[in-house]
Amino acid sequence: MRDFTWSHGQKKAARVAFDLASQRDTQAIRREVEGMLQNSKDARVVWQIEDYLYERRREHDRVFDYRYSVLIFVFAGLVRDSLLSEEELEGIGQEKVEAIRAMLSIR
Amino acid sequence: MRDFTWSHGQKKAARVAFDLASQRDTQAIRREVEGMLQNSKDARVVWQIEDYLYERRREHDRVFDYRYSVLIFVFAGLVRDSLLSEEELEGIGQEKVEAIRAMLSIR
Numbered sequence: 055m056r057d058f059t060w061s062h063g064q065k066k067a068a069r070v071a072f073d074l075a076s077q078r079d080t081q082a083i084r085r086e087v088e089g090m091l092q093n094s095k096d097a098r099v100v101w102q103i104e105d106y107l108y109e110r111r112r113e114h115d116r117v118f119d120y121r122y123s124v125l126i127f128v129f130a131g132l133v134r135d136s137l138l139s140e141e142e143l144e145g146i147g148q149e150k151v152e153a154i155r156a157m158l159s160i161r
Numbered sequence: 162m163r164d165f166t167w168s169h170g171q172k173k174a175a176r177v178a179f180d181l182a183s184q185r186d187t188q189a190i191r192r193e194v195e196g197m198l199q200n201s202k203d204a205r206v207v208w209q210i211e212d213y214l215y216e217r218r219r220e221h222d223r224v225f226d227y228r229y230s231v232l233i234f235v236f237a238g239l240v241r242d243s244l245l246s247e248e249e250l251e252g253i254g255q256e257k258v259e260a261i262r263a264m265l266s267i268r
Contacts, residue, residue, distance in 0.1 A: 080204040087207055091195060097187040100194055104214035111211055 058150050060122055067145025068125060075137040076118050083110050126150055130157045165257050167229055174252025175232060182244040183225050190217050233257055237264040 060068065087103055094102075119128055129146070132138040133154060143151050167175065194210055201209075226235055236253070239245040240261060250258050 077204060080207060083207050084198070084204040087194075087210065088198060091191070091198075097184060097191040100187060100190050100214060101218065103194065104211065104218055107207060107211035107214065111208065 057123075058126060058147070058153070061147070064146050064150075067143075068129075069120075071129065071138055071142050071146065072118070072120055072125075074142065075132045076114075078137050079114055079117075083107070083114070126153055127157070130154045134158055165229075165233060165254070165260070168254070171253050171257075174250075175236075176227075178236065178245055178249050178253065179225070179227055179232075181249065182239045183221075185244050186221055186225075190214070190221070233260055234264070237261045241265055
């Protein structure tokens with residue numbers, strides 16, 4: 055895949071989309087933790103929460119990698135996982151959105 | 162410190178007290194986690210919760226060591242930390258409760 059160039063405005067749009075997806079992922083984790091607490095009267099549920107958060111944090115840190123060299127793949131994964139819509143990526147440039155769409159059509 | 166002997170009944174009482182203290186500690190951790198969630202609208206509070214649980218679990222596992230060779234020291238620590246009262250340890254035998262009291266008077 056060819057290298058993409060990022061204009062100042064495209065970088066700003068990328069950051070907004072990236073942070074939005076990160077927030078959505080974190081919010082989903084929070085809801086899961088709240089659900090675990092609500093569904094258990096046993097205090098030891100905190101150890102299940104710790105296991106869950108440990109795994110989810112590793113996953114989160116692995117996925118949310120803001121390097122321009124990999125960002126197009128990151129965004130493709132976020133669209134696939136419904137953490138971003140293609141529309142929310144419009145600001146990063148038409149050619150990049152099309153590359154993402156091409157990637158997602160392969161699977 | 163001399164080795165203590167544990168009768169069957171004293172072992173049962175020790176287990177009950179140990180589990181009670183463990184439950185109280187875990188319950189306190191749960192309340193802390195619930196408080197952190199209640200006091201923060203930011204979903205990223207889950208990462209603070211993960212850090213908190215990681216530390217507290219290490220501490221919990223270190224403290225709650227059910228080997229008869231160390232149990233008297235474990236109980237002394239639990240009384241000091243208000244996770245058990247001396248009265249709740251009555252069943253483990255008068256000589257052990259006195260040893261615990263002696264330990265706690267040193268500090």
